[in-house]
Every structure is written in C-alpha cells, then in structure tokens.
Amino acid sequence: MSDTNEFKQNLTRYLKARIPFISIRSAERTRVLDILREVATIINAPVYVHTLSQGMRDIATNRVVSEDRSVVGAVDFAGQQIAQRQNLTFVMTEVADIEDDTSFSRQLQDAVMLAAEHGGVLVIITTKPVWGQLQRQGMSLLLSPPNEDEMLEIIREQIGAYRGQFPIEWDADDEKRAAAVMAGVSRIEAENIIATLLANGAIRKEDMKELMHAKDRIFADISGIERVQVRHEELSVGGLQGLQSWLAKERPLLTADLRERGIRPPRGVLLVGVPGCGKSLSAKAIAANWEMPLYRLDLSTIHGQYLGQSEGRLKDALSTADHVAPCVLWIDEIEKGLAGATGGGDGGTSTRLVGQFLYWLQEARSRVFVVATANDVSRLPPELLRRGRFDELFFVDLPTQEERRDIISIYVRRGLKRDIPPSLMDDLVELSEGFAGSDLESAVREVVKEAYLKGDEVVNEQLFVLSFQNVVPLSKTSPEQIESIRTWGRERAVSASGQPIGGPSQLTKARRSVLV
Structure with a gap:
C-alpha cells in the first residue's frame, strides 16, 4: 500500500468515527485538500475549509459560507455551527501559535471539546508540533512526500x-x-x-x-548544510585504487530500487589516515564522478550555548540532507565535532550528538552517501567504528611510488599543460619519498608560479629538483605520529590504495599471519 493510500484510509476512518480533533502534519496543503475532497465524497458529509484568502467555504462546491478570513473568527464560526448542527467538519489550513499553551490553543481546545459533544470534527493542517494537551483530544496524521x-x-x-x-x-x-x-x-x-x-x-x-x-x-536556501560547488577540472585523484574500485561497485546501488532485496542503499565511508593525503579531495571527486550535488556538514557550527540547541541544529541539518537526496554529504574532520564524546567535558552534548548521528546513519533510508574524514583517530568515538554504521572504513596512507607518479603528473599537466621527461619523473618520485599528496601539490605549485612569473622557458630539471628538496614533509617532522596512525589503521581499516598500510616491511606479525 502506498503512503498516500494509507493516509487516505486512516483519515476516512477518523472522520467516520467523528474524532473531534485531527492534526495533519504536511507542507503540501493542496495535496491534503485534494484527499479531503475525495474523503468528503466517500463519507457523504459536509466539509468546510478555511483559508486566509477566501474565508470559509464548502470543499465540494467551493461555496463561501463565511467571509471572515481571520483564523480566530473561523474557529468561532466553526464552534457556533457545530453547536447547532450535527456531523460537521471544519478544516483550518493556516493556524499558528499552537505549539504551546497560548490563548489561541485554548480557544481551539474549547472548540474541540464542543465538537466532541456534538459529533463535530476540527482538522488542522500544519508543519509544526501541536500543544500536547490539545493533541491528546484527538489523533494525528502525517502525509509524507510521494514515495x-x-x-x-x-x-x-x-x-x-x-x-x-x-x-x-x-x-x-x-x-x-x-x-x-x-x-x-x-x-x-x-x-x-x-x-x-x-x-x-x-x-x-x-x-x-x-x-x-x-x-x-x-532546497538551496534551506539552512543546516552548506552547498559545495564542485569544479570537475580540478578533481583528478591519483592512486587510491582500492577506494576507487569499491566506489565503482557501489555507485549503481545508490539509485537502484533495492526494496525487494530488503537492503538499503549505500550509506557512506569513513576515511581516516595521514593528513594531506586526499581524504577531503576524495569527497569532492566522488560527488563529481557520481554527478551528484555535494553538501558539507560542519559539526563545529552545530554546537550551541543552550541545552538542546546543538541536538536541534544537527536534527535540522540531517533532515535537510534527507530532503536533498540523492546527494553526497561531506563531514570533514568529524572527530573535531564529536571530540567531547570521548572526554565527557561538555556536559554530555557530544555524546548525545554521536547517538543522534549514529541513529540517523543506521536507520534513515534516504539516498544520502556520507563521506566522513578524520585525521586524529584517537579522538573518534568507538561507536562510530562499529560495523553497520558506515559501509566501509578506509585508511588513506602516504602515496606509494606509483601513486606519487600519478599525482605529480596530474599537477604538472594542470599547471604547465605538458608532461615532463620520464627520467625527471623518476628522480622526483625518488625525492618525494614520504611526501603526502598536499606536499606534492605544494612542490609542483612552486614550479608553476615561477613559470607564470618568468615564463615557461625557466622551467627545467634543476627548478623541479630544488622545489621538491625545499619541502619538509610531515613524515620527517613527526614520524612517530605517522607510525601511530598506521598502526591503528592496520588493525581496523581497509587500505584505500589497495596496498599494505605502511608498506610490506612494516606489517605486524599478526597481520602477516592473516595474509599467509
């Protein structure tokens, strides 16, 4: 049964049962009124609809029965008519101030109590919650967008x-x-x-x-997440063949109808590893290759100063992502936004955010592909790493020789519009041992700057070699940090490059035994 048919059946039953108050949660007023028009014919009972532009009118004939266009006046009119006649139904389409105990909520409650005595029904169409004491007088319905x-x-x-x-x-x-x-x-x-x-x-x-x-x-103006413009010509990713092969396999499943198989669409990946090795670039490349819009959720802007404010903001942001699906949702450095969950220094806010995010990640059925990145793996909440949260956990290591060759070629072609001699490429690959992708980009960028300022004729092998020698990579300044990240990755993640993390010589004995 479709969602609309189920909604229609429930609404018909409620009106036949003369439930005195029915709240309908929907942003599609016209669609709700079309269904109400059909239901009015089925139950063969008068239904009147109030709008600010036309006042109160008969839903079947469109005849105006009251020209008072105010909502307060419409509720008064409905109460008077219900007290005089049996089995009347009145629909309010533009109500406000019903979330809390307000004077209008009280007025509406009085009308509902009158309807309960005379077999009347008051229906409201709203996008907001209803004051609890009022909602308990009747029933609520949700009309979702078309499935x-x-x-x-x-x-x-x-x-x-x-x-x-x-x-x-x-x-x-x-x-x-x-x-x-x-x-x-x-x-x-x-x-x-x-x-x-x-x-x-x-x-x-x-x-x-x-x-x-x-x-x-x-949905361009909906707040909560930031639309990221993707420039296809700048999104070539060198290496990471393991990740790219996995993505190619998952891509058709994102828009396929998988309901008969009982499985959900791909939910996303968590990319962890060495800083500057292409994790964020991969998120943009996925959106570009899959021809999907890319949105960025910045968890640092989610946190508010009041109790419950952070949770509300995250809920709105994830709801926005559901609306714009299918899309790619990029969460950069996720450990920074959820850091308090491991230390407990923020009154439990981060713990609640983790729980809310993981619930959405596991239970939502929208076609949102999440690409989360993390540098400091020690700050990741353990719950985030459990199987079933993300579809896969990839470790992005320092690029191998072949990957460095690919990355250097990409940046050279982009900046100089040509290739470099194979012998020079071999030298640069050797010089760049231990470089991250960002280090390679920085080295080539210095050559491109010189070419722009002084002309392409100044570009030679010496300029390339000098530029690469001037880069001091993180692997030399903080080798302990790199090895610590790699040790974590060997035990918990899949290599994004398809090669052993840290190289064959650095495999742990436990890892070797598994491979053998």
Whole structure:
C-alpha cells in the first residue's frame, strides 16, 4: 500500500468515527485538500475549509459560507455551527501559535471539546508540533512526500501524454531512476520539474543530471548544510585504487530500487589516515564522478550555548540532507565535532550528538552517501567504528611510488599543460619519498608560479629538483605520529590504495599471519 493510500484510509476512518480533533502534519496543503475532497465524497458529509484568502467555504462546491478570513473568527464560526448542527467538519489550513499553551490553543481546545459533544470534527493542517494537551483530544496524521512508487506514477502521468508528440528517450528503467532521484519533493514540485524538462521540447537521457540540479535548487536556501560547488577540472585523484574500485561497485546501488532485496542503499565511508593525503579531495571527486550535488556538514557550527540547541541544529541539518537526496554529504574532520564524546567535558552534548548521528546513519533510508574524514583517530568515538554504521572504513596512507607518479603528473599537466621527461619523473618520485599528496601539490605549485612569473622557458630539471628538496614533509617532522596512525589503521581499516598500510616491511606479525 502506498503512503498516500494509507493516509487516505486512516483519515476516512477518523472522520467516520467523528474524532473531534485531527492534526495533519504536511507542507503540501493542496495535496491534503485534494484527499479531503475525495474523503468528503466517500463519507457523504459536509466539509468546510478555511483559508486566509477566501474565508470559509464548502470543499465540494467551493461555496463561501463565511467571509471572515481571520483564523480566530473561523474557529468561532466553526464552534457556533457545530453547536447547532450535527456531523460537521471544519478544516483550518493556516493556524499558528499552537505549539504551546497560548490563548489561541485554548480557544481551539474549547472548540474541540464542543465538537466532541456534538459529533463535530476540527482538522488542522500544519508543519509544526501541536500543544500536547490539545493533541491528546484527538489523533494525528502525517502525509509524507510521494514515495518512489507514487513519484513513478506522477512521472508517467506527466510525460505519458507527450509520447508521440515529443522525443522521449526515457525507458522504464530511466523513469524508475528519475523517481528515486525526485523522492522527497512534493507533488507540485515534481510536476514543475517535469514541466521544465518538457519545455525543451524533448526528454533526453542526459536530462537525468538536470533532475538533480533542479531538486538542488528547490532546497538551496534551506539552512543546516552548506552547498559545495564542485569544479570537475580540478578533481583528478591519483592512486587510491582500492577506494576507487569499491566506489565503482557501489555507485549503481545508490539509485537502484533495492526494496525487494530488503537492503538499503549505500550509506557512506569513513576515511581516516595521514593528513594531506586526499581524504577531503576524495569527497569532492566522488560527488563529481557520481554527478551528484555535494553538501558539507560542519559539526563545529552545530554546537550551541543552550541545552538542546546543538541536538536541534544537527536534527535540522540531517533532515535537510534527507530532503536533498540523492546527494553526497561531506563531514570533514568529524572527530573535531564529536571530540567531547570521548572526554565527557561538555556536559554530555557530544555524546548525545554521536547517538543522534549514529541513529540517523543506521536507520534513515534516504539516498544520502556520507563521506566522513578524520585525521586524529584517537579522538573518534568507538561507536562510530562499529560495523553497520558506515559501509566501509578506509585508511588513506602516504602515496606509494606509483601513486606519487600519478599525482605529480596530474599537477604538472594542470599547471604547465605538458608532461615532463620520464627520467625527471623518476628522480622526483625518488625525492618525494614520504611526501603526502598536499606536499606534492605544494612542490609542483612552486614550479608553476615561477613559470607564470618568468615564463615557461625557466622551467627545467634543476627548478623541479630544488622545489621538491625545499619541502619538509610531515613524515620527517613527526614520524612517530605517522607510525601511530598506521598502526591503528592496520588493525581496523581497509587500505584505500589497495596496498599494505605502511608498506610490506612494516606489517605486524599478526597481520602477516592473516595474509599467509
């Protein structure tokens, strides 16, 4: 049964039972009223709807029964009519101040008590919680946005009429993928998106990318997470073949319909390892390669000074991510935002944030692929590392010789628009032993600067060698820190490069025995 049909059945039962108060949580007022119009026909009872623009009118005939457009006046009118006639239903579409014990909440409660005596029903459509004492007088319903099956019907309904008139390249699989992409938007928003595509005079295969951008624009002003603009030409990632192979395998599952198999879409990865080795760049590259919008959740901005404020902000941010799905959600240096969970120095706020985040990570079914990065693994809450939270935990180590060769080539081609001789490349790979990806970028950038300032003719082997010799990597300034991170990674993570962490010579005896 679809969510809409279940909502319709429950609403019909509540109205037949003359439940005196029904709160409907939904941002789609028009969709709720359409369903109410159908239900009014089924139960064969008068239903009246109040709006600020038209006052009170009959939902079936659209006849105005009261021209008072104020909500307070509408509640008074409903109370008077309910006291005089049996089995009347009044729907309020634009109520406010009902979250707490306010004068309007009390007025509405009085009207509900009157409705209980005379078989009347008061229905409110709202996006906010209802004062508890008022809500206990009746029942509540939630009308969720169209699910994938309902969205598929909307898509077929919208484009079906144009088949034969316009070139429509979408087949049944494309329609299902489009339904998965647009899950989370309202019916009217979905219709507007499809209408925008049809305005081009055709629907092409490549329009699937436009669907994601259109949905992104709908939620562009929602606070909580930051939209990150991805520049494809700057997102080549050298090495990390283990990570890239795993991502290539998981990509089709993110928008596939997996409900029959009883599994959820991929939830994300946790990237830990040596600073400056491409963890954050990988998050951007994933979004670019998967052609999905990238959002960044900064946990440091979540923390508030008042009790419960941090938890509320995190809930809003994760709810926003659910709405903009499918997307990639990047959480950079996650250990900094959740650091208090291991030390207990913030009154338990970080512990509650960890619990809230892990619950969402494990239970939410939205198509949000999380890419979390961490440098200081000692500050990671143990709960975050348990299997079933993230789909995989990858360790990003210092690049190997072949990876350094790839990374240097990428930066040289980008900055100098050419390749360098193989003999020079061999020398640079040897010189850069122990360099992180950021160290390699810094060394090549110095050469590119000189080329820009003095001309390409100044670029020679000596300039390259000098630039690389001037870099002092973290592996030389803090070798103990690197080895400590590697030791942690060997026991808990999968190598992102596909090679042994720290090189074969540094494997622990326990690790060797497993490999043998």
